[in-house]
Amino acid sequence: MAPDQQRGGATRRRGAALEDAILRAAAEELRTAGYASMTMDRVAQRAGTNKNAIYRRWPARAALGVAAYCHLADAELRVPDTGTLRGDALALLRAANATWSSPQGAVLRDLLAAAADDPGLLTLLREQAGGSSTDAAWLTLIGRAVARGEAAAGAAHPRVASVPMALLRGEYAVRGLPEVPDEVLTEIVDEVFLPLVRGRAIDV
Amino acid sequence: MAPDQQRGGATRRRGAALEDAILRAAAEELRTAGYASMTMDRVAQRAGTNKNAIYRRWPARAALGVAAYCHLADAELRVPDTGTLRGDALALLRAANATWSSPQGAVLRDLLAAAADDPGLLTLLREQAGGSSTDAAWLTLIGRAVARGEAAAGAAHPRVASVPMALLRGEYAVRGLPEVPDEVLTEIVDEVFLPLVRGRAIDV
């Protein structure tokens, strides 16, 4: 009773309309209470429907969670352009840090854990959250630095491009959940990323 | 009924003996079936006791899981000494990869997810699995390379020392669960770690 979504008339939604209502309800649940509280009953109630309609579309709770997260996080990644390699790197790292330290980041971590045994769901999540798109951003960023003469030519390597994000993720894994302080970000850039990208040519 | 541990006589275990039996049972459950199957009832049955005795010692299932894991994984970390920086780095990375790709690594990942909301448990786990001890190993390894003239003096930096393990963890996060191939390890060493450690002096 008392569904949160508008179910004004006695009309009965079908197909895409109902699917969208379910996804909205699940995403809202994720946003406000997290994955642990996104129970099937709550989602069904919030969407003004019942679990049957959900299970006809998603085989399990984790699948709905991933779908709702993808529906929720449609963030497009803008590659910063500050003019310097250091500025670009810091901007990209700070953006990632903001995302990961937000409640949305906690949801993402929970989902990654919940989908650990489902390769299909994992790929979906990786596409959405810091997957290939982020690596591509770092590569273009390095490429621009190479063009400016700020970095060695061989630095535009995928493995090199993945270093800052890996270190940031490491901070989240090592520390508990709070935000990573900005000093850590600058240290990653100044002590690892810049030396690696600049000095890399000498022994290639 | 039919406890797996020897409960031959009518003797009733107490204190440390019982605690040890519970830990053994939980560790065995972790080893053979994983954390998901380590239910409190199963552990109690396998230890030949009941849940009461468990909950008097550990407040929740996650706490028991962490304790059992620490009991199970008493691996001491030996710092390799192959004579070259590259050999040492590869050896350390391969050892970590072996651990993480084993069933024990899967248990560790499950536990990390389960203990995500308990800072105390997280610190316990980090001590056990690739925490400060691993960073220390990498630091000594770099220190020896510096002494041999294989690395720049400023390379013995904690942040630098954490790079290879962070990249390895990144591989596990990005890919699903299988083992990380050896080519990735050599690429981490050759494309990132060695250039970083060797060439780092030029702009310090």
Added chain:
DNA sequence: CTCATAAGGTACGCTCCGTACCCTAAACTC
């Protein structure tokens, strides 16, 4: 108008966590 399809409603089985209660064996005290 008829009818297949899909949504709604509801109840249920199952697993598992964590707790409560009472009984009894072991250890400690004197």
Added chain:
DNA sequence: GAGTTTAGGGTACGGAGCGTACCTTATGAG
């Protein structure tokens, strides 16, 4: 060695939550 405290054993239960079954009822297509 008898009494007392402590802690383990047995069992049952409440509650949450996932996933399923079954039937009823509205919707839209032919």
